[in-house]
Amino acid sequence: MVYDLYKFVDRTGTNSIKWEFMKMFDPEVAEGTIPMWVADMDFPCAGPILKALHQRVERRIFGYSTYRTAEYFRAVCGWYQHRFNWYVNSADIVYSPGVVPALAYLLDILTKPGEGVIIQRPVYAPFSDVIKSRGRTIVNNALINRSGYYEMDFADLEKKAADPNVKVMLFCSPHNPVGRVWKEGELRRLGQICLRNNLIIISDEIHYDLVRRGTKHIPLVTLFPDRKKRIITATAPSKTFNMAGMHLSNIIIHDAGIRQKWRKYVSGQLRITTPDPLSIVATQAAYYLGEDWLEEVIAYLDANLLFLETFLKKHLPKANYTPLEGTYLAWIDFSAYGYTQDELKKIFREAKVLVEEGTIFGDEGAGFVRINVACPLDILKEALERIVGAITLYSSGKGA
Numbered sequence: 001m002v003y004d005l006y007k008f009v010d011r012t013g014t015n016s017i018k019w020e021f022m023k024m025f026d027p028e029v030a031e032g033t034i035p036m037w038v039a040d041m042d043f044p045c046a047g048p049i050l051k052a053l054h055q056r057v058e059r060r061i062f063g064y065s066t067y068r069t070a071e072y073f074r075a076v077c078g079w080y081q082h083r084f085n086w087y088v089n090s091a092d093i094v095y096s097p098g099v100v101p102a103l104a105y106l107l108d109i110l111t112k113p114g115e116g117v118i119i120q121r122p123v124y125a126p127f128s129d130v131i132k133s134r135g136r137t138i139v140n141n142a143l144i145n146r147s148g149y150y151e152m153d154f155a156d157l158e159k160k161a162a163d164p165n166v167k168v169m170l171f172c173s174p175h176n177p178v179g180r181v182w183k184e185g186e187l188r189r190l191g192q193i194c195l196r197n198n199l200i201i202i203s204d205e206i207h208y209d210l211v212r213r214g215t216k217h218i219p220l221v222t223l224f225p226d227r228k229k230r231i232i233t234a235t236a237p238s239k240t241f242n243m244a245g246m247h248l249s250n251i252i253i254h255d256a257g258i259r260q261k262w263r264k265y266v267s268g269q270l271r272i273t274t275p276d277p278l279s280i281v282a283t284q285a286a287y288y289l290g291e292d293w294l295e296e297v298i299a300y301l302d303a304n305l306l307f308l309e310t311f312l313k314k315h316l317p318k319a320n321y322t323p324l325e326g327t328y329l330a331w332i333d334f335s336a337y338g339y340t341q342d343e344l345k346k347i348f349r350e351a352k353v354l355v356e357e358g359t360i361f362g363d364e365g366a367g368f369v370r371i372n373v374a375c376p377l378d379i380l381k382e383a384l385e386r387i388v389g390a391i392t393l394y395s396s397g398k399g400a
């Protein structure tokens with residue numbers, strides 16, 4: 001191991017939302033709480049990214065900058081090709097300061113107020129938020145929970161996709177929070193249903209690199225080379241390389257007409273045109289030189305998740321955790337303990353571990369919590385011990 005992933009990096013004074021601004025998420029959070037909520041990692045960035053940033057800082061001027069260079073596209077498209085055997089023409093990539101903002105811009109461009117957008121709950125909450133904020137209609141094709149392993153409900157999708165008011169499928173792949181990395185057969189079926197019904201698919205693949213060793217992520221669009229104009233893929237180096245505060249994501253739009261609309265609206269009307277110079281440099285360094293770091297992080301996450309699984313079986317046997325195929329966000333079902341949503345919240349507050357409650361992702365998440373395990377093992381151990389302590393105390397009638 002080259003990187004010190006097991007060592008704690010103090011983020012005091014870095015404006016960290018995860019550590020310093022927990023109160024933004026839970027105003028009642030207690031001093032000394034371990035934050036395991038928002039999806040960023042507690043691991044320092046890859047050495048080559050830090051080196052490239054230092055070198056860029058040495059240049060001393062941070063004027064308006066563009067990413068539209070051969071070097072940038074070689075880095076980004078080279079990564080797609082190398083990791084996923086996925087050829088992307090650089091002319092099809094547009095810049096967005098984030099994936100979530102891109103989802104909002106795309107809904108504005110592709111749909112009219114009131115039109116339907118399919119999502120698969122329980123799902124990353126901003127999916128619902130952007131649909132609502134744009135005045136569009138949420139159409140929920142809920143996932144099916146088979147004893148903790150989630151599958152898509154294709155019969156329901158057939159019905160919902162056939163509704164003429166429904167225009168877009170907002171797809172999460174790999175899926176946050178249920179941790180599925182969709183298999184080829186599942187992707188094909190989903191694509192066929194949506195494309196047959198003339199929907200546009202926005203495939204949010206931001207977690208594409210963070211899958212367990214031995215698991216393969218397949219970019220949806222690679223399965224439909226003849227229909228790629230109907231599939232938009234959202235990618236970013238931010239989750240993969242733990243630089244979510246650097247606002248640069250790459251949105252792949254194959255249809256020249258939609259790209260034209262994007263340019264007119266996003267660059268023209270909203271004036272969102274240029275990323276900051278540091279994020280350009282960091283992205284290039286990450287994609288050219290960050291792979292060794294990523295492989296170490298993936299191995300570390302695999303080990304943390306195995307620890308979590310073993311620990312839960314031993315100390316919280318009623319908690320149902322199905323091993324994640326992707327992401328570092330463990331989705332754990334506490335419903336067998338019979339707590340109300342309020343009780344669950346109180347227990348985690350008492351434990352001083354800040355997690356995301358399942359209902360944030362939709363009603364289907366009742367009884368669940370999402371725990372971010374991308375931290376040094378010592379912190380994960382401490383958090384789990386605190387949770388066991390709080391549950392034991394509560395069960396004895398003395399806690400919360």
Ligand SMILES: Cc1ncc(COP(=O)(O)O)c(C=O)c1O
Binds near residue numbers: 097249
């Ligand atoms: C599925 C998914 N999409 C998008 C994002 C955030 O994207 P961004 O920070 O680029 O807006 C997250 C962050 O957790 C996510 O899980």
